Amino acid sequence: xxxxxxxxxxxxxxxxxxxxxxxxxxxxxxxxxxxxxxxxxxxxxxxxxxxxxxxxxxxxxxxxxxxxxxxxxxxxxxxxxxxxxxxxxxxxxxxxxxxxxxxxxxxxxxxxxxxxxxxxxxxxxxxxxxxxxxxxxxxxxxxxxxxxxxxxxxxxxxxxxxxxxxxxxxxxxxxxxxxxxxxxxxxxxxxxxxxxxxxxxxxxxxxxxxxxxxxxxxxxxxxxxxxxxxxxxxxxxxxxxxxxxxxxxxxxxxxxxxxxxxxxxxxxxxxxxxxxxxxxxxxxxxxxxxxxxxxxxxxxxxxxxxxxxxxxxxxxxxxxxxxxxxxxxxxxxxxxxxxxxxxxxx
Amino acid sequence: xxxxxxxxxxxxxxxxxxxxxxxxxxxxxxxxxxxxxxxxxxxxxxxxxxxxxxxxxxxxxxxxxxxxxxxxxxxxxxxxxxxxxxxxxxxxxxxxxxxxxxxxxxxxxxxxxxxxxxxxxxxxxxxxxxxxxxxxxxxxxxxxxxxxxxxxxxxxxxxxxxxxxxxxxxxxxxxxxxxxxxxxxxxxxxxxxxxxxxxxxxxxxxxxxxxxxxxxxxxxxxxxxxxxxxxxxxxxxxxxxxxxxxxxxxxxxxxxxxxxxxxxxxxxxxxxxxxxxxxxxxxxxxxxxxxxxxxxxxxxxxxxxxxxxxxxxxxxxxxxxxxxxxxxxxxxxxxxxxxxxxxxxx
Numbered sequence: 001x002x003x004x005x006x007x008x009x010x011x012x013x014x015x016x017x018x019x020x021x022x023x024x025x026x027x028x029x030x031x032x033x034x035x036x037x038x039x040x041x042x043x044x045x046x047x048x049x050x051x052x053x054x055x056x057x058x059x060x061x062x063x064x065x066x067x068x069x070x071x072x073x074x075x076x077x078x079x080x081x082x083x084x085x086x087x088x089x090x091x092x093x094x095x096x097x098x099x100x101x102x103x104x105x106x107x108x109x110x111x112x113x114x115x116x117x118x119x120x121x122x123x124x125x126x127x128x129x130x131x132x133x134x135x136x137x138x139x140x141x142x143x144x145x146x147x148x149x150x151x152x153x154x155x156x157x158x159x160x161x162x163x164x165x166x167x168x169x170x171x172x173x174x175x176x177x178x179x180x181x182x183x184x185x186x187x188x189x190x191x192x193x194x195x196x197x198x199x200x201x202x203x204x205x206x207x208x209x210x211x212x213x214x215x216x217x218x219x220x221x222x223x224x225x226x227x228x229x230x231x232x233x234x235x236x237x238x239x240x241x242x243x244x245x246x247x248x249x250x251x252x253x254x255x256x257x258x259x260x261x262x263x264x265x266x267x268x269x270x271x272x273x274x275x276x277x278x279x280x281x282x283x284x285x286x287x288x289x290x291x292x293x294x295x296x297x298x299x300x301x302x303x304x305x306x307x308x309x310x311x312x313x314x315x316x317x318x319x320x321x322x323x324x325x326x327x328x329x330x331x332x333x334x335x336x337x338x339x340x341x342x343x344x345x346x
Numbered sequence: 347x348x349x350x351x352x353x354x355x356x357x358x359x360x361x362x363x364x365x366x367x368x369x370x371x372x373x374x375x376x377x378x379x380x381x382x383x384x385x386x387x388x389x390x391x392x393x394x395x396x397x398x399x400x401x402x403x404x405x406x407x408x409x410x411x412x413x414x415x416x417x418x419x420x421x422x423x424x425x426x427x428x429x430x431x432x433x434x435x436x437x438x439x440x441x442x443x444x445x446x447x448x449x450x451x452x453x454x455x456x457x458x459x460x461x462x463x464x465x466x467x468x469x470x471x472x473x474x475x476x477x478x479x480x481x482x483x484x485x486x487x488x489x490x491x492x493x494x495x496x497x498x499x500x501x502x503x504x505x506x507x508x509x510x511x512x513x514x515x516x517x518x519x520x521x522x523x524x525x526x527x528x529x530x531x532x533x534x535x536x537x538x539x540x541x542x543x544x545x546x547x548x549x550x551x552x553x554x555x556x557x558x559x560x561x562x563x564x565x566x567x568x569x570x571x572x573x574x575x576x577x578x579x580x581x582x583x584x585x586x587x588x589x590x591x592x593x594x595x596x597x598x599x600x601x602x603x604x605x606x607x608x609x610x611x612x613x614x615x616x617x618x619x620x621x622x623x624x625x626x627x628x629x630x631x632x633x634x635x636x637x638x639x640x641x642x643x644x645x646x647x648x649x650x651x652x653x654x655x656x657x658x659x660x661x662x663x664x665x666x667x668x669x670x671x672x673x674x675x676x677x678x679x680x681x682x683x684x685x686x687x688x689x690x691x692x
Contacts, residue, residue: 267615284621
């Protein structure tokens with residue numbers, strides 16, 4: 001069969017803050033043949049994940065950017081792969097039937113031809129809304145779970161600070177930490193988000209970092225006895241201020257540094273005297289490293305969602321056309337919780 | 347008994363590069379009574395340790411310097427405690443006899459009254475020169491041993507980069523790493539030191555960082571396949587360059603940041619994108635944390651020194667008056683190996 005597929009792509013590499021003009025909607029003709037042995041699956045995309053890290057894949061590659069080279073590049077003009085939920089249209093794999101729900105590596109487009117070997121699994125929504133399976137039960141959730149339990153190595157009663165706490169990962173870290181028995185404070189960029197953290201997600205406290213003139217003092221106010229664990233989603237000055245306020249043997253899990261994604265010149269310069277004297281560990285990680293925890297993560301999180309002990313924050317926009325603005329909005333803090341675009345009706 | 351004791355003290359807090367004029371030699375009268383139950387030991391100091399970290403104890407205390415507050419302050423006008431080797435003059439402790447050699451927390455002075463509860467042990471030199479017991483078999487050695495084996499968690503065949511590699515700790519880290527089966531490159535601040543590392547200490551390679559205009563490129567040249575372990579003694583630009591050149595799951599043990607001790611405004615700003623994508627761990631530590639390894643460390647190191655598999659680099663000045671210049675010289679890189687001042691003849 002042949003069908004027209006519309007998808008989002010970048011016009012050129014993006015260095016700095018992404019703009020609407022950096023993106024375009026392209027149209028291609030997808031051909032999909034049955035019985036040729038490729039084991040491909042043609043999927044209609046329903047919900048796709050919108051994540052800040054994609055910006056790192058869009059940057060110009062240069063020899064000085066060694067880190068970026070670890071993320072596979074997004075090529076201008078081509079489709080952009082992303083995690084999502086879809087429905088099988090045609091399949092060369094016998095165990096995937098037309099109409100089956102699937103979750104895996106799809107794309108910012110109407111359709112994806114998922115190749116053999118790529119991430120794709122049949123999805124039983126188990127009574128939860130499909131968007132929950134894009135973020136909370138997907139890689140955002142696994143980042144939160146692996147990062148908090150494996151990198152932060154929490155003990156009950158410890159104090160935990162989470163930045164971008166109303167974001168896709170932060171909102172889950174805070175909830176895992178509360179359920180585990182930690183004291184949790186989050187920061188976010190608006191009063192509405194702060195209220196949400198305290199009133200809906202059970203954070204012990206929260207503050208709007210945009211209203212603080214001195215982040216060191218703010219953290220000292222919220223953590224008079226110091227921070228044991230900092231789950232860092234933002235980098236920059238917040239990381240510096242957190243390190244100043246860390247306790248001995250404190251742990252910093254660096255999940256993302258969104259403030260540094262849009263500005264190559266912006267760098268956190270944590271005080272290394274603090275790092276030495278307080279024996280602080282600063283550790284970067286990727287969700288992929290914790291795939292081995294997936295079954296634990298999924299069953300634990302599913303149970304908490306079912307019983308209402310955890311809440312999945314999803315922020316959904318509608319239509320392929322909204323993908324660029326949904327993505328750009330991440331860097332302005334527009335999203336509350338996991339940003340997802342619904343591409344088609346269920 | 348009473349005796350005159352001359353000791354080195356600071357005139358006022360020191361912020362920045364230490365100068366001769368910051369120090370003075372003072373004289374006090376020490377009274378030492380026997381049979382009053384204080385369990386004190388009067389020690390004549392023979393060899394005392396000169397360490398860069400002492401500068402952090404000399405700084406002005408302010409609320410913004412949280413890290414510094416973890417190091418006990420050196421008070422202007424008072425004696426400065428330091429690790430060293432001495433000989434018992436009088437003792438209230440029955441197991442310490444006049445003439446016994448001891449090792450422990452002494453001071454930058456001619457005599458020390460060691461109080462009950464302070465670090466003091468009888469010393470059997472076991473055929474090694476006394477200065478070896480100040481540094482190589484003391485806290486410098488324990489820093490190297492604990493930092494390398496516990497913080498860096500090396501695997502055979504991994505690549506190791508050591509900064510300040512001809513210093514008290516670096517020179518030992520490089521040797522432990524070589525004996526363990528790693529590929530080791532060190533950097534130092536003169537051709538003489540570089541030659542020493544390669545010809546005397548068995549480093550696989552070494553370079554003079556002062557002759558490099560671009561530290562990133564230098565490290566790329568010496569580690570074409572990347573760095574697995576960076577043992578950091580200096581901080582600053584070298585830490586930044588090392589992070590750029592680290593391999594995935596690389597480990598940075600931060601033992602000291604001498605370039606930042608003399609300049610509060612100087613800070614390493616390692617690229618956090620590297621830290622995340624390459625899952626790098628940056629961990630500070632203090633030798634004290636590895637006291638539990640002391641017996642292992644001591645027997646292993648003693649054996650290596652006896653059999654000639656390791657060499658102890660000691661750099662000795664003579665006389666109490668030379669303490670300030672010996673200390674100041676650390677920040678110019680004057681020392682080759684462990685800096686020690688001999689206060690009195692053995």
